Amino acid sequence: MFRVTIRGVFEGLGEEDRAALLEGADAFRTAFTDEGTFTYDRGLSAFTFRCQVPAEADGDGETEATERAMAALVAHGYPHRVLRVGVTDMRHIKVRRKGRGR
Incomplete structure (x- = not known):
C-alpha cells in the first residue's frame, strides 16, 4: 500500500467546478482513500490531493504508485x-508497540 500526496494549484476552473468544490468542502473528510x-x-x-494506492505486484514502486495517483487526480476532472x-510505501513503515507490564 502506498500513500500519495499531490500538492498543486487549480488552473482555469469554470463556475460549475468552483461551485462543486466549494459545496463539497469538508476539512474533516481529509483521508487517504482509493x-x-x-x-x-x-x-x-492551491490544493492537496491524498490518495491510497494498493501495490499491485511485489515489484511496484513509487513510480507506479505516482502514476495511479495521478490518474485518480485526473479522473476528478478539475x-x-x-x-x-x-x-510513502506503507510496507516499510514499522509500528513500535509498547512493551507489556514492565
Whole structure:
C-alpha cells in the first residue's frame, strides 16, 4: 500500500467546478482513500490531493504508485498543475508497540 500526496494549484476552473468544490468542502473528510480526497483554500487556488494506492505486484514502486495517483487526480476532472508529489510505501513503515507490564 502506498500513500500519495499531490500538492498543486487549480488552473482555469469554470463556475460549475468552483461551485462543486466549494459545496463539497469538508476539512474533516481529509483521508487517504482509493478515489482520493482534496483539501484546498476557500479561494480555490492551491490544493492537496491524498490518495491510497494498493501495490499491485511485489515489484511496484513509487513510480507506479505516482502514476495511479495521478490518474485518480485526473479522473476528478478539475484543471490543475502539479507542484509536488510525495509517496510513502506503507510496507516499510514499522509500528513500535509498547512493551507489556514492565
